[in-house]
Amino acid sequence: MARYNVGVIGVGYWGKKLVDEFTKVEEARLVGVSDLDEKNLQFCADRHGIKNGYTDYRQLLAQKDLHAVSIAVPNAMHYAVCKDALEAGKHVLVEKPITLKSTEGRELVELADKNKLTLSVGHIFRFNNALSEIRRMIGKENHFGKLFLMELNWHNLEKTFHDRDVLFDLAPHMFDIQNYLLGEWPVEVSCIAAPFRRREGEETAYVISRFKSGIISMCNISWLIPKKTRQIFIAGEERSALIDAVAQKVTIYESGYTKDVLINPNNTIRDELIHFIQSFSDPQTATKNSGVIGVKTVELIEAAKLSMKEGRVVRI
DSSP, X not given: OOOEEEEEEOOSHHHHHHHHHHTTOTTEEEEEEEOSOHHHHHHHHHHHOOOOEESSHHHHHTOTTOOEEEEXXXXXXXXXXXXXXXXXXXXXXXXXXXXSSHHHHHHHHHXXXXXXXXXXXXXXXXXXXXXXXXXXXXXXXXXXOSEEEEEEEEEEEOOOOSSOOHHHHHHHHHHXXXXXXXXXXXXXEEEEEEOSSSSSSOSXXXXXXXXXXXXXXXXXXXXXXXXXXXXXXXXXXSOEEEEETTTTEEEEEETTEEEEEOOOOOOHHHHHHHHHHHHHHOTTOOOTTBHHHHHHHHHHHHHHHHHHHHTSOEEO
């Protein structure tokens, strides 16, 4: 079995999860990590025996035998680090959002295409077995009949972050899940959002989307509600469904009765990493979470912010 040399740039909270999973993927050989905090590098050395730890990620990119990197740095650094990695000839998996500006995201997509490299974005719910089953039921089975609406509730109590807002943190999941399940992007977006514990930077947002097919979607994303919820509800002409995206549980509602769908929960991080390696090593594997998809979610966040600012519906 071919093995590919990979590195992780940014080994904080999420990066540590990536490191842990990469060490269990047979197709991957984790050859180095990078982080500004030497304590994080020491953690990787102590826990996983990773000797090559760099405070300057460019030293990791300079390794000639390095095939790919997974990037989990703060959002504001995504563009610069991804650009450096692509220019160094490395395949890239970057956490969402791909960038904070859609123009920068498109530049990265063009750079990856030019250099014949894979650019993937961490839209991890495309690898969630519960959502994949619902997608199959919608698309191949037409199980719900004509779809009417979708509601997404994505909230938990978080501290105030100085470097991000709830739209750029959670809305990429919302827009991506809509597209993954419905196979289309919104044509209209409206948004109401606000900060509460600080002067700027939205902490709660309500985003309404309308699709060409007539479906309406409402997203409630918040850092102010104590109970952690990752829930999706879809209503159709014949049936409806409630999805717990974390527990990977699906309940179908029909004529007053409920039925649980048998789902085999999967390790979404592991499956995402395996797919990433396959996407650049196997020409037959199409990238499920491409840079193009990542850019589209940023465009929709920009539309939501414009709607919030101007108090109007924004047509896409």
